[in-house]
Amino acid sequence: MNIPLTNLGKQKEQIWDELWPLWERIIQKSQYINGPEVKQFEEEFATYSRIPHSVALSNGTDALVLALKGLGVQQNDLVITVPNTFIATTEAISVIGARPVFVDVDPDTMLMDPDQLQACIERLRSENKPVTAVVPVHLYGQMCDMETISDLATRAGLKVIEDSAQCHGAEHKGNPPGYYGDAATFSFYPGKNLGAFGDAGAVLTKDAKLAEWIKMAANHGRQEKYTHAFEGTNNRMDTIQAAVLLVKLRYLEEWTNKRIENAACYETLFNGTEVGTPCCKPFNRHVYHQYVVRYRQRDQWKEKLQEKDIAAGIHYPLPLHLQPAYAYLGYGKGDFPVSEKAADEILSIPVDDEILTQSDLP
Numbered sequence: 358m359n360i361p362l363t364n365l366g367k368q369k370e371q372i373w374d375e376l377w378p379l380w381e382r383i384i385q386k387s388q389y390i391n392g393p394e395v396k397q398f399e400e401e402f403a404t405y406s407r408i409p410h411s412v413a414l415s416n417g418t419d420a421l422v423l424a425l426k427g428l429g430v431q432q433n434d435l436v437i438t439v440p441n442t443f444i445a446t447t448e449a450i451s452v453i454g455a456r457p458v459f460v461d462v463d464p465d466t467m468l469m470d471p472d473q474l475q476a477c478i479e480r481l482r483s484e485n486k487p488v489t490a491v492v493p494v495h496l497y498g499q500m501c502d503m504e505t506i507s508d509l510a511t512r513a514g515l516k517v518i519e520d521s522a523q524c525h526g527a528e529h530k531g532n533p534p535g536y537y538g539d540a541a542t543f544s545f546y547p548g549k550n551l552g553a554f555g556d557a558g559a560v561l562t563k564d565a566k567l568a569e570w571i572k573m574a575a576n577h578g579r580q581e582k583y584t585h586a587f588e589g590t591n592n593r594m595d596t597i598q599a600a601v602l603l604v605k606l607r608y609l610e611e612w613t614n615k616r617i618e619n620a621a622c623y624e625t626l627f628n629g630t631e632v633g634t635p636c637c638k639p640f641n642r643h644v645y646h647q648y649v650v651r652y653r654q655r656d657q658w659k660e661k662l663q664e665k666d667i668a669a670g671i672h673y674p675l676p677l678h679l680q681p682a683y684a685y686l687g688y689g690k691g692d693f694p695v696s697e698k699a700a701d702e703i704l705s706i707p708v709d710d711e712i713l714t715q716s717d718l719p
């Protein structure tokens with residue numbers, strides 16, 4: 358690929374000399390599980406994120422499941438989220454027997470629309486439905502309007518779990534993911550802004566008890582060796598992955614600033630064209646996990662780019678309420694028009710390293 362969507366090879370080159378001695382030590386000592394790098398990563402990620410407690414986990418989906426469970430979401434509860442996200446958000450809700458309820462997104466940011474959330478809470482409450490939590494998704498690298506969302510949720514007595522899989526280092530009004538909600542969950546899937554060499558995830562929270570419960574639940578409910586306070590499961594982060602993340606975390610700000618600079622170049626490039634650039638709210642720090650433009654003839658442009666060996670993606674081509682997996686929820690076409698229209702027009706173009714130039718315009 359001439360220009361990949363994420364240049365993971367370049368990142369690997371940058372970190373390899375620092376990573377290899379860590380890996381050698383882990384392998385020499387056979388500390389593959391719960392090695393000291395896991396705790397060190399938890400501490401450094403919490404410090405970077407300015408949230409007191411961090412639990413390193415196996416992936417972002419498990420992080421969501423454990424945060425929901427730890428906050429008391431149960432079978433048959435209703436959990437409000439958006440259809441414009443990756444299916445992991447709603448899988449985590451369904452896996453514990455709860456049921457996702459969708460609200461549409463804001464047409465500018467494509468993130469949870471607080472007005473829609475308010476209307477949904479009022480409707481569910483008036484129907485006496487068991488709604489217990491909200492999962493706003495900080496998609497593409499920009500945080501939702503968390504001040505308003507957490508205010509609405511708190512007044513309705515709902516827990517807030519911020520799906521922060523795509524927004525390492527983002528801010529809303531100067532505050533990080535995990536500041537407004539009860540917990541923020543992260544994915545370190547390789548292509549994320551902070552990505553492991555495989556699967557990994559984390560939960561950040563201000564609540565020490567919740568962090569302790571998640572830590573135990575992810576390690577078979579273990580109190581001490583072969584004593585289990587409750588039945589948990591295995592959702593631990595491997596030491597090998599913690600080492601990758603520790604080293605990469607040192608570069609995250611540099612890499613994020615490069616994305617932000619590239620986004621500014623795109624603003625100039627697309628100025629005066631029919632390509633719609635992403636709306637970054639002035640009080641947000643957008644970390645451009647994906648640089649998502651909107652263009653009516655999106656498919657033709659995507660093909661043209663692919664012919665030039667330039668990667669482009671669609672995040673996501675089919676909103677969740679129209680996915681076959683969610684037919685049982687009973688939604689149909691037209692239920693969430695903003696998400697549906699976005700799905701037809703959005704295109705993610707390279708932003709982390711090399712970017713498009715004048716000759717690549719549609």
Ligand SMILES: Cc1ncc(COP(=O)(O)O)c(C=O)c1O
Nearest residue numbers: 416417418443445446522544546
């Ligand atoms: C918005 C969102 N939520 C959750 C996840 C799940 O993370 P993981 O792949 O680490 O399980 C992802 C990963 O792609 C994501 O993009």
